[in-house]
Amino acid sequence: MGKGKHNPSILSPSDDSVHVNKENYINNGSIKLHPLPTLTEIKSKIPSHCFRPTVMRSMFYVFIDAVYILLTYLTMFYIQKYFTYGYLIFPLYWYAQGTLYTSLFVLGHDCGHGSFSSHQWIDDIMGTILHTYVLVPYYPWKVSHNNHHKNTGNIDKDEVFYPRRLKAVDDELSKNMDKIGERRRSFQAPYFGLGIGWFYYLVFGYAPRPVNHFNPFHPMFQKHIVGVTSSLIAYSLMFYLMHLYAQSYGYFALISYHLIPTFIFACYIVIITFLQHTEVDVPWYSGDEWNYVRGQLSTIDRNYGHVHSIIHSAGTHQIHHLFTKVPHYHSEEATKYFRKAFPHLVRLNHERILPSFIRMFKIHVKQRSLKNDVRIFQYNDEKIKST
Structure with a gap:
């Protein structure tokens, strides 16, 4: 299925009473929500081994990735040197x-x-090492990310x-007009500022529910x-190690x-x-x-082409959201069984990644503000003019 053709059976858009009005939200009370299988029913269609991570296999991927990163670094280092x-x-190196x-x-x-191993202490130690290296505070992000999983698709x-x-944004603005206003402008930067937006999110969160x-x-x-x-101590240690590297090789080398x-x-x-999580016809729901x-199920699978397997099938997302205990190396297999058993629940987009990102960002910016009584929302695929 391509863009805008994801899951017609859940919201029954063929029903004449279901529509996206000129203010870009689904008319309250007009939607027929079709029954869905239970989590247990979906799980029964997937082989049990897909839910069992093993330390040896998980560590194998850590070892392989570490070797590739080291070899890539050394190759560039000696090319630049000689x-x-x-x-x-x-x-190319970057x-x-x-x-x-x-x-x-x-x-x-x-x-x-907890899909790296069956031991939380191993998971937390390895997670801290892996995330800290790429400047992510492991445990705080783990907590906020699990909050996302508990509330996926909840407006x-x-x-x-x-x-x-609109009310949530206005309430937050009234508390601190200057600061929140600045946050809103930051997230309206073209394409979220890409990498800048990620680090901005780690510090300020996403308004109007910010998390530092x-x-x-923080209460969370x-x-x-x-x-x-x-995790924050480990993060500080990483900065110290980067300082030592810069002292030995220079800050230009650290940056490069x-x-x-x-x-x-x-x-x-x-x-x-x-x-x-963002595509036309993919619904967002109010709490009730x-x-x-x-x-x-309001998640989308996408294939990232030549890097899809390198980034451990991160684009294969539906099965991950249904069952977070499925390790990345079983996600493709589990997805095949899910798609075979529940083809009407599949959300799969084949559009190229960057064009899809550009298209959906423009739609998101234009349509993301909702009236306060909206119960179910979908982006619509109206033509967006280039800016």
Whole structure:
């Protein structure tokens, strides 16, 4: 299925009473929500081994990614050292290394969901190492990300890139007009500022429900103070190690070999995260219309072409949202069984990634503000003029 052709059976858009009106939201009370299978019914169609991570296999991927990252670094280091115009290869290095950093993040993401191993202490240690290396505060992001999974597709409780009610935005603005106003302008930067938007989100969250991932006293982290504090200490240590590297090789080397690839990784995360949950005809629900299965099915599978397997199938997202315990190396297999058993629930977009991101960003910016009584919302595929 291509863009705008995702899941007609859930909302029954063939019914004449279902429509997107001129204000771009579904008419309240006019939608027939079709019954969905339970989580148990979906799980029964997937082989049991898909839900069992093994330490050896997970660590194998860590080892392979680490080797690739080291070899990529050494190759660029010696090219730049021994060839007069070696620096011209840096853009290729940044792309390759940024892609590999994304693969590290995905492994740390498995840790955060307990799908790296069956031991939480192993997951948290490895997750801290993997995420800290790419400048992500592991435990705070783990907590906020799990909040996203608990509320996927919920207009009023999801974590990021959700459509925003006018009242919620106005209330937040009235509390702190200057600061929140500045936040709103930041997220209206072209394409979220790509990698800049990712680090902005870590510090300020996504208005009007901001979360500072570096504040261990934020209410979201109150029950996780030890884990959050440990991650922030590791984060500080990483900055110290980067300082030592810069002292030995120079800040230009630090920026060229590590920080720019980290920025490329951050661009990947903005694009991937946005496209996993944002597409025309994919519904968002208010609390009284939302349930877990319905929310998790409001996700989209996409293929990332030549980097899809390198980033550990991060674009294969529906099965991950239904069952976070499925490790990345079983997600494709589990997805095949899911699609075979429930073809009417599949959301799969074949459009090329960057054109899809550009198209949906324009639609998102234009249509994301909702009236306060909207219960079910969908973006519509009206033509968006280039700006």
